[in-house]
Every structure is written in C-alpha cells, then in structure tokens.
Amino acid sequence: MDLPVMPPVTPMLAKAAAKIPNDPGASAWSHEPKWDGFRAIIFRDGDEVVIGSRGGKDLGRYFPELVEAAREELPDRVVVDGEIGVQAVFDGVRRLSWDALSIRIHPAKSRVDMLAEQTPAMFIGFDALATRDKDLTKEPFSVRREALLEAIPGAGRCRVSRVTTDADLAQNWFSEFEGAGLDGVVSKRLDGLYVPGKREMIKVKHKRSADCVVIGYRVHKSGTGLGSMLLGLYADGELRMVGGAGAFSDAKRIELQKLLEPMRLDPDNVAEGEPSRWKEKGSAQWIPIRPELVVEVGYDQMEGPRFRHTVQFVRWRPDRDPESCGYEQLEVPLTYDLFDVLEGQD
Template identity: 50%
Template sequence: MDLPVMPPVKPMLAKAVHEVPRLPGLVYEPKWDGFRCIVFRDGDEVELGSRNDRPLTRYFPELVELLIEKLPRRCVVDGEIVVVTGAGLDFATLQNRLHPAASRVRKLAAETPAGFVAFDLLALDDRDLTAEPFSERRRLLASVLGDTGGSAARQLHLTPLTDNPDVAQDWFTRFEGAGFDGVMAKPADLPYLQDKRVMWKVKHERTADCVVAGFRWHKDGVGVGSLLLGLFDGDGVLHHVGVASSFTVARRAELVAELAPLRENALDGHPWRAWAQAWADAGGRMTGGQSRWNSTKDLSWEPLRPETVAEVRYEHVLGGRFRHGGRLVRFRPDRTPESCTYAQLDAVAPAELAALFGERTNP
C-alpha cells in the first residue's frame, strides 16, 4: 500500500457540549452510533483502521468488497461502520461482529451485513487533503461518492450535512429513536488535525435512579472503579443496565468505605448470584463475561446487597442498557430499590433512517 496518507491515522476528535453551538462558519452532521473507522484503499488493497489502531478488516469482509466497488481506487476516507435495521442503528449487533472465528465472521457478514457512513476525505489519488479546509474535503468526498446505490443494509452512505443550526437541532431531537448518538459541529474551514479535539459533539443526557448491586475494583486495586447498576422490569426481575464510573482518586477511596456494610453477606439471596446460567435463561443481561474488546480485561465484580439507590446521568438506552457508561450524581436514601424500574426511562419513538438521508444538504 502506497498512499499520501498512510496508516495508522489517529482520527480527529470532538469535545462534548450540552447544546448545539451556534457560531458563524459551523457545519453540522448527525453523530453515528457505530465503530469509527478510517478506510485506506490502494487498488485492490483495503485496510479498515479503528480509532484505537485495532485492525477491523478481517471482521467486515462484506465492507471490503463494497468499498472496492464504490470508492475511488486510491483514497483515505474517515467514517463510521454501522449496522442498520428497520428500527434504526443496532450497536449491539455491530459489537457481535467482532468474533475471533473466521467461519463465524463469514456467517455474520451474510446475516447482519454492515454499512459504512463516510464523512471526511483525507487523501485522493496522490493528493494529501489533510491541510485543506473541511469544506473542500467535503466537496471532493461528495463528488467521488456520487450515487452509491446498493441495498439499504449494505449501502455506502455520505453523511447528511447542513450549515443551519435549526436543522441540526431538529436532527438532535427527532432522530434519537433511530439510534443516533447526537450531533457533530465543526468549522467549515477546519483542516484535519489528527488526535485533536477540535470539533464539538452534542449528546443526549438524562438521569435515572438505579439499584447499586455490585462494583468493580479500580485497576489500582485499592479503590472502587465502577458501580454496577440495575433496573427492575415489569416482572420484578433486576437487570444489569450498565455502570457508573469516572471517579476521582479521593472518591474511589471514599466509596470503599461507604459500600463496605453492603458487602456483608451480599450473596445471600442476591438476584445475580447465578447469573451465568439463570440470567441467560431468563433473557436478562449480566456483567462478568469476557470483554469483546480486550480479552485480558478483568471484568470480575464484587456483589453488594441491592439496598442502595443511585441517581445516574446517562446518554441513551440501547437494547435495555445504557449505551455508554453513566456518571454518579448522588445516592438517593429517599428512594427504595423496588421503585427503580425501566418505566422511568424516556421512550423515544423510532425514526426512519431514509427520512434523514432525504434531507441531505451541502452548505
């Protein structure tokens, strides 16, 4: 492979904000919920690079075929790998695509094919575009993709773009039900700056009261790294919905002392005691399995008597779980664990992906 921009490339990053910024010269895109991926194509060679330099090529053979068919012969494209279903973007199914067995990879490629959403062009032919303003990179990207065609599940998409903050705000509220992660904003004259947080991401944030049913030790071995959270369904079953983490060093130590009384006889009658089999049979979700991203990561956990309620800030729910890790707001001694149910979560009606693509505009 011989390209003007060679792997590995560290993707350009974004800073989190709580409102759609309204500054002169900004353009806006939907924030896709998938795997960030930079595609390197040189003739029949295609390499799919992840945000963390983990090669993704072997997991998505159907994408390699699609990109060879649709992309220019020599280019570097920044975008997102997604799985699209009738209900929207399906991140859980996308995660399942990372399987070590080649036979399983081929099977999943046929059953749950991935698509690729392109939103930036870093190189074309012999030209390094990273120093060019985004407006020029976007213009070239739109011109080379043209009519991508293909089935809805495997289509190579050009992400929608607008310079109207009111349209961006509409995307932010209206398309969440389709699995979108929020909205991105960037200056139209921005060069491509690797590994720099020079864009903005606007993400949904809400709070929920959750049962604290366990914790994991921090990697330092002396403090609490994360709290394991649960919500009750309509049948009174406590499901694992995610974690709350990102504590300061001082707070990690404080939590050890605060949670110590709840560790006594914690497994006696604990609803997650036999999660490995019983919870799988019940269709619930439980922590403790091997990490799909890091097979050496320790996911062991310490049970707590499920008597404490925590108010947790989260972004959105996917497949019955918090899509990203939550943040502890406060403990709620005024709430009973039984009151922590799925009913408190916001329900957002699914939106049609085709509607968003029909609103594509170029500033």
C-alpha cells in the same frame, strides 16, 4: 499502497460543547448527525484496502464485507473518514446497535465470517482526506465534502452522512435522530482544514440522568476495591439489570467496596451474568447485594431495555425508595428509522 495520505492517520477529533454553534458573524458551520460506532478511515489503492481505527489498527480483518464494499463502491484511489455501524431492528424500526457492533470484534476468523453475513456493517462517510493523487487535508471542508459525495455516490454498504448549515435544523436532528441510535450532532467549520489528532470539531451529545437501584458489584481487576457497580430498574414488579457504572478513583473503589460488601446476599457465592466484551474471561462474575441503595447516574441513551454505554456515578439518593425506580422515569426518544437519516441514499 501509494496514496497522497498514507496510513496510519489519527482522525480529526471533536471537543464537547453544551450547544450547537451558531455564532453571528463567525465563519459558517456545517452540522451533521453524530454516528455512534467505530471511527474508521478507509484507504483504498486499487485492490489494497486498509480500514484504520482511531488507534491506528486495521479493522479490515473484523469487517471483511466492508473491505469488499470499498473495492466495489469506492474510487480506485481514495481516503475517506467515517464511522462503522451495524443496524438492528427495535420495535420494527431500524437503528444502529452498539451491541451488534461490539460483538464483531472477535479473534476467530470463522466467527468473524459468520457475523459478517449475519450482522453486516455499513460505513458512513463524513469527510474525505484524499482522492486520486490529491491530498485534501489542506483544503476547506466545503471542498472535502464535494469530494466525499463524488467518492461515495451510491446507496450500497458505503453511505454519506447528511449535513446542513442551518443550526435550527441541526437542533431538530439532535432530538429526532436519537430514535435511529444516533448520539448527537457534530459541527465543523466550512473553511476548516483537516487536522489529524486535533479537536477542531464541536460535538453536542445527549446527556440525561436516572435514579437506579444498586443490585451488585464487580471486584476491580486488581483484586482490590470495586470495579463497577451494577444497576437495576423495576418493571412490572421485577428488578431488571440495566447496566453498570464505573471509572472510579482508587480511593473511591475501596470506599465503595467497604460500603457494599456487608450487603452481600450470599457471602460465599457470586452470580454469573452477561460478560463484558472488552475484558478478560471471568468478568461476567458479579456479587449480588440487597437492593436497598439508590444512586443517580448520568447516561446518554438506551438500547432496548439497557443503557447503551457505561454510565457515570452522580450522587447517592437516600431520599428515593428503591421500588420507585422504574423505567417510566427514562426519557424515551422518538422512533426514527436509520435509513431515513441517510437522506436520499436508499
């Protein structure tokens, strides 16, 4: 492989902000939907294709259908930045599915090949780093965007994210496109260069809170303290698991285990639940407790009846009755079909 920009490349990153930028008198911004998938940079030099992850690993072994798509749909010599996503249908609407995407990372080639057929991925490009023999990283985004549209002109497995310079329209997208499984809005300066590893973009993500019942916990992998707190919500009188809260400090983990351990329903047994796809075997085991405590957590969005990602502990809610914590409190996004977001590319 001999390209003007060679792997590995750490992608340009974004810093969080409370609102979509629209500074009067400042250089213009380009806004686009925030695709919640696996960040990836595709390098193609003829038949050679590398799909670099944010950490520099080649994702091509897990997404062979995207390697083939790159050979069939992209120019012979190109480097494009974007996101890998997998679609699923929820209530008749196509959305990005984090669960379907997550299970694509599997060590067995036979399973990788099976999933490539059953849940094929797509690549959504939003920047171009090189075309032919030209390094575009020193060019403004306005130039890189035109190169991206030339590199990905079709509607195959490789697509292009839509953009706008209208901050009000971007704000509408922020609300509307969540129904397609998107995560917010990303903004770039039209005159900005591509700076690998630097937080030169702005991201505005969905943030919400919910009151949940603590139904159990997992012990930390070290064997000391609480690793994660398992949460539930009531639906039709039944308490259903909706996800977990984690990322506690060492002191907090020990404090929480001391709090919850006396509430165990059966001190001698643990329950088996859905295992974490990112942890070692055995992480499916958890310890049920009496459903008496209510906690407020911060979350970004739902996928079906569960939180899409691990949620953040905010505070205890001793004023809330556990039975009052139901799904009706959750903010339900508008339903928006994934391929309607990919405007003009069907």
